[in-house]
Amino acid sequence: MAKITLKNLRHSYMPNPKGPEDYALKEVDLDWQDGGAYALLGPSGCGKSTLLNIISGLLVPSEGQILFDGQDVTQLPPDQRNIAQVFQFPVIYDTMTVYDNLAFPLKNRGVDQATIDRRVREIAEMLEVTDMLNRRAAGLSPDNKQKISMGRGLVRDDVNVVMFDEPLTVIDPHLKWKLRSKLKELHQRVKATMIYVTHDQTEALTFADKVVVMQLGEVVQIGTPVELFERPAHTFVGHFIGSPGMNVLPAELRDGAAYFHGQQVALEGPVNPGTTGKVEIGVRPEFVSLGDSGIEATVRRVSDVGRHYVIDAEAGGSKISAILNGTAPMVGETVHLQFRADQTRVYADGWIASTPATEESAA
Numbered sequence: 001m002a003k004i005t006l007k008n009l010r011h012s013y014m015p016n017p018k019g020p021e022d023y024a025l026k027e028v029d030l031d032w033q034d035g036g037a038y039a040l041l042g043p044s045g046c047g048k049s050t051l052l053n054i055i056s057g058l059l060v061p062s063e064g065q066i067l068f069d070g071q072d073v074t075q076l077p078p079d080q081r082n083i084a085q086v087f088q089f090p091v092i093y094d095t096m097t098v099y100d101n102l103a104f105p106l107k108n109r110g111v112d113q114a115t116i117d118r119r120v121r122e123i124a125e126m127l128e129v130t131d132m133l134n135r136r137a138a139g140l141s142p143d144n145k146q147k148i149s150m151g152r153g154l155v156r157d158d159v160n161v162v163m164f165d166e167p168l169t170v171i172d173p174h175l176k177w178k179l180r181s182k183l184k185e186l187h188q189r190v191k192a193t194m195i196y197v198t199h200d201q202t203e204a205l206t207f208a209d210k211v212v213v214m215q216l217g218e219v220v221q222i223g224t225p226v227e228l229f230e231r232p233a234h235t236f237v238g239h240f241i242g243s244p245g246m247n248v249l250p251a252e253l254r255d256g257a258a259y260f261h262g263q264q265v266a267l268e269g270p271v272n273p274g275t276t277g278k279v280e281i282g283v284r285p286e287f288v289s290l291g292d293s294g295i296e297a298t299v300r301r302v303s304d305v306g307r308h309y310v311i312d313a314e315a316g317g318s319k320i321s322a323i324l325n326g327t328a329p330m331v332g333e334t335v336h337l338q339f340r341a342d343q344t345r346v347y348a349d350g351w352i353a354s355t356p357a358t359e360e361s362a363a
Ligand SMILES: Nc1ncnc2c1ncn2[C@@H]1O[C@H](COP(=O)(O)OP(=O)(O)OP(=O)(O)O)[C@@H](O)[C@H]1O
Pocket: 013, 024, 042, 043, 044, 045, 046, 047, 048, 049, 050, 051, 199
């Protein structure tokens, strides 16, 4: 396994790119640590496949370098990069048995028979497909085929990285959670560097120790699932992660204080000096509650989602969502919303622009 470094990477599909908008990947600098479980998360078109293809060698970047353990591989073709890939659709040989499918990547490399047998049986046991080893792959269900595809990606222990590109696309929804947790478990056992590409936050957050969130060809935040939830570095991360996503409300700054719809809102800590641009307040629905005072709002929608209620209220033309326990208000009712101060942050032009009070007092 290897540490993978992306250095000043940029890629444009155009022959003569001019502005940043001509780049499918804007400046990307990233270190993927040896043995880490990473997710690359972002909406369709944000540049995930472009980045994956650059790492695997299918695409040579317009600018920058890719290093495996410090060695420049930017110009190396895929077959010399020693990478395993699992795609959206199962890549297996229907006419072969499950055993032979799993053994294939090892046979190809001239691995000895005893090692092949040991490794195939280990992987089959991890994937819970031992009872299928002698069956022909043609007869398997789509999810079992994809399991075997994953097994083929994991069977070699000498690859630099295993990359999964939306691997659960073909899996039935009710089986997805099973394979999702299986993959996490596999990472813990195999300890390979793994990159899991998806647009699905649940998949990313379940699988990864660190999630790389991309938007419009840019990495907007790298963090643990908890970090992304608790302190989104960008409003996009706030929106994209969470259900419902973070409330992002238009705001004004005056003398270091933030105002929404003319009313001061208590913040996690000071606003960064010199903050300008489009100012917004971000607070997750989990940290919005009802009180006797606070922001006056009209309830527009109440959804009972089992363990709690989600309400959408309107204040000053903005929608504010809250996750509430206990008794839900009625649609049309006027309520007062309170934001938990230590979870209320300022964003300027999308980027976080306030600092937690504790960090400041520790400084
Ligand atoms: N071969 C290509 N030629 C020209 N433009 C491309 C090519 N491949 C991708 N693009 C453009 O580059 C940008 C990033 O695309 P990319 O496929 O990397 O995103 P993605 O996040 O993987 O999306 P998806 O999940 O839909 O595959 C998009 O604007 C896309 O239209």
